[in-house]
Amino acid sequence: MGIYEELQARGLIAQVTDEDDIRELVNNGKATFYIGFDPTADSLHVGHFMALCLMKRLQDAGNKPIALIGGGTAMIGDPSGRTDMRQMMTKETIQHNCECFKKQMSRFIDFSDGKALMVNNADWLLDLNYIDVLREVGAHFSVNRMLTAECYKQRMERGLSFLEFNYMIMQSYDFYALYQKYGCNLQFGGDDQWSNMLGGTELIRRKLGKNACAMTITLLLNSEGKKMGKTQSGAVWLDPNKTSPFEFYQYWRNVADADVLKCIRMLTFLPLEEIDKMDSWEGAQLNTAKEILAYELTKLVHGEEEAQKAQEAAKALFSKGAAADMPTTELTEADLTEGNIDILTMLVKTGLVPSKSEARRAVQQGGVAVDGEKITDIYASFAGEDLNGEGIVLKKGKKNFRKVVLV
Numbered sequence: 152m153g154i155y156e157e158l159q160a161r162g163l164i165a166q167v168t169d170e171d172d173i174r175e176l177v178n179n180g181k182a183t184f185y186i187g188f189d190p191t192a193d194s195l196h197v198g199h200f201m202a203l204c205l206m207k208r209l210q211d212a213g214n215k216p217i218a219l220i221g222g223g224t225a226m227i228g229d230p231s232g233r234t235d236m237r238q239m240m241t242k243e244t245i246q247h248n249c250e251c252f253k254k255q256m257s258r259f260i261d262f263s264d265g266k267a268l269m270v271n272n273a274d275w276l277l278d279l280n281y282i283d284v285l286r287e288v289g290a291h292f293s294v295n296r297m298l299t300a301e302c303y304k305q306r307m308e309r310g311l312s313f314l315e316f317n318y319m320i321m322q323s324y325d326f327y328a329l330y331q332k333y334g335c336n337l338q339f340g341g342d343d344q345w346s347n348m349l350g351g352t353e354l355i356r357r358k359l360g361k362n363a364c365a366m367t368i369t370l371l372l373n374s375e376g377k378k379m380g381k382t383q384s385g386a387v388w389l390d391p392n393k394t395s396p397f398e399f400y401q402y403w404r405n406v407a408d409a410d411v412l413k414c415i416r417m418l419t420f421l422p423l424e425e426i427d428k429m430d431s432w433e434g435a436q437l438n439t440a441k442e443i444l445a446y447e448l449t450k451l452v453h454g455e456e457e458a459q460k461a462q463e464a465a466k467a468l469f470s471k472g473a474a475a476d477m478p479t480t481e482l483t484e485a486d487l488t489e490g491n492i493d494i495l496t497m498l499v500k501t502g503l504v505p506s507k508s509e510a511r512r513a514v515q516q517g518g519v520a521v522d523g524e525k526i527t528d529i530y531a532s533f534a535g536e537d538l539n540g541e542g543i544v545l546k547k548g549k550k551n552f553r554k555v556v557l558v
Contacts, residue, residue, distance in 0.1 A: 152423075153178035154212035160423055161416050163205065165342040165367040168352055173364050176337060180213025184337035185329055187272075187322065188256075189221035190248030191240070194390035195255050197380030197402075201371055203259040204418055204451075205339060206267075210260060216267045217335055218256050220249045223276030224321050245273075255389050258452065268333060275328050276321060288324055291357045292350065300346035319347045326351030330363055342367040371417065374409035389452050396453040400461035403445035405525075411440045419447040438523075479554040482538060487557075493532040494519065501545055501553040513547055520546045 155174040158164050167173055176182040186202045188195070195203070206216040225245050240248075253269055260267045297319060298307075326348070329335035338348050348365035355363045371379045380387050387402050388394040394402075406414060416426050421443075429440055442462070450458035480501040486492060492500075498510035498519065511529050513519050519526045521533070522544050535557050537543060542556030 154209060154214075157423065158205075158208070162413065163201070163368055163417055165369045166345055167366045168349070168364050169362070172362070173337065173366055176364070177209060177212065177214055182209065182214040182337045183217065183333060183335045184209065184214060184339055185217035185219045185326070185335050186339045187219040187221055187224070187325065188252055189225045190245055190252055191225060192386075192388075193248050193251045194388045194393050195252060196386040196388050197371075198378065198386070200380070200389070200448075200452075201368055201418060202339065202341070203256065204420075205368055207259045208420075210267060216260055217329060217333060218252075218260060218267065218269045219325060219329070220252055220269065220271045222246065222249050222271040222273030224272055224318065224325070226273075226277075251390070270329075270333075272321075272325050272328070276324070279324075284320070284324075287358075288320060288327075288354065291354055292320060292323075297346075297350075319350050322347040323350035323354045326363065327354045327358060330355050330359070330361070336363050338363070338365045340365075340367055342370050369417070371414075374407055379406075379410070379414075391453060391457070396449055396457040397461045397464050399452060400445045400449045400458070400465060403448050404441050404465060406441060406444070408437045411437055411444055415440060415444050415447075419444065420451075421447065479542075479556060481556055481558045483558060484535065487535050490535050491532045492535075492538075493530065494521075494526055495529060497533070497545060497555060498547065501555060503545065503547040503551050503553060518548050 152160070153174070155177050158177075173182075177184075186206060188199060188202070206218070210216050222245050225240060225248075226242075249271060256269065262269060297316070300319065322344075326335070326338050338351060340348055345365075345367050348367065352363050352365050355361055373379050386394075387399060389399075391399075403414070412426070412429055412432070415421065415429065416423075419426075429436075432440055445465075446458050446462050449461050453461075482492065482497075482500060486496075486500060488496075494514060495507045495510040498504045498513065499507055504510045504513060510519075514526055514529050514531075517525060517527060533543065538555055538557035540556075542554050544552060545555050546552040
């Protein structure tokens with residue numbers, strides 16, 4: 152199986168311009184390809200994760216990646232998937248974010264000995280002359296055709312600024328520049344970038360009479376069709392100071408049953424034969440699959456030692472047998488009603504919430520778990536014998552937990 156066939160088997164390929172050409176390039180290690188990353192924050196996040204994994208897969212197959220940092224395009228802002236205009240950043244902020252990206256990418260990509268390149272499109276975009284761009288590049292773009300692009304459609308009702316309208320031209324120019332400077336013959340990107348990527352292949356064809364290819368990666372969506380990588384508190388970052396290795400591990404440990412095998416297939420580097428055997432897993436086996444997913448991805452981002460620590464911390468938090476050092480709330484028979492205690496009362500008794508109304512909200516919002524199992528029923532109750540011995544582990548949110556025992 153070539154790398155192209157493996158990408159297909161993992162469900163990573165969404166759209167391609169020239170399938171035979173792309174298969175020939177990547178399977179034979181002839182692709183010099185790029186993926187762009189606009190430095191809109193000081194850390195990469197889970198939304199970038201699949202692209203980084205793809206770069207690693209293709210590099211391991213003998214191809215040469217170019218990580219393009221969008222120091223220039225970030226000064227305009229990509230309208231794709233946006234309902235409003237991105238906040239303008241200073242040059243200093245953009246430069247700082249670029250440096251942060253470089254450090255994080257080096258965990259995935261081998262930049263030694265010319266095996267990969269990291270370039271910043273500010274190096275050519277910021278020196279462009281406006282009149283020259285209009286004459287040399289603008290003449291090759293049809294406004295009518297641009298307005299049909301998905302990335303612009305959803306903005307038309309609220310208003311699309313001329314600043315953002317130029318983003319497609321700038322991204323297309325990136326491909327054109329990389330083709331000339333480094334022989335870059337292939338671009339990868341998220342499926343929401345398809346229109347922008349076609350603009351680049353068309354510009355190369357019109358200006359240079361050459362053929363360049365583009366392929367989009369399947370967006371990482373959950374079973375409800377929403378982009379993965381966000382929590383109630385915001386994005387899941389790759390920077391351990393913004394999202395700790397434990398929180399990162401827990402994010403993947405808590406994915407829905409319907410999503411875990413897809414995530415293992417698309418994001419991990421486990422052999423496909425091993426993943427195929429998991430397709431028949433169900434019930435408790437899916438919890439094992441989630442632990443595998445969380446461990447493998449945490450190891451990729453933070454290293455094996457941090458992955459091991461996160462896994463051990465998770466087991467200590469959610470398994471009865473390793474709960475010896477946890478904060479403990481001791482209940483007596485007087486706290487029970489007819490031998491039972493309901494989840495709302497238990498949350499209040501442990502001090503995890505100040506009131507039953509807040510306890511109810513926490514349960515309804517999916518933020519409460521008992522022994523690692525999410526509780527969504529506000530009427531759930533537990534018998535006194537459940538609290539005997541080692542008791543149970545009650546958790547609210549990511550970091551608030553108590554061991555509850557009956558004495």
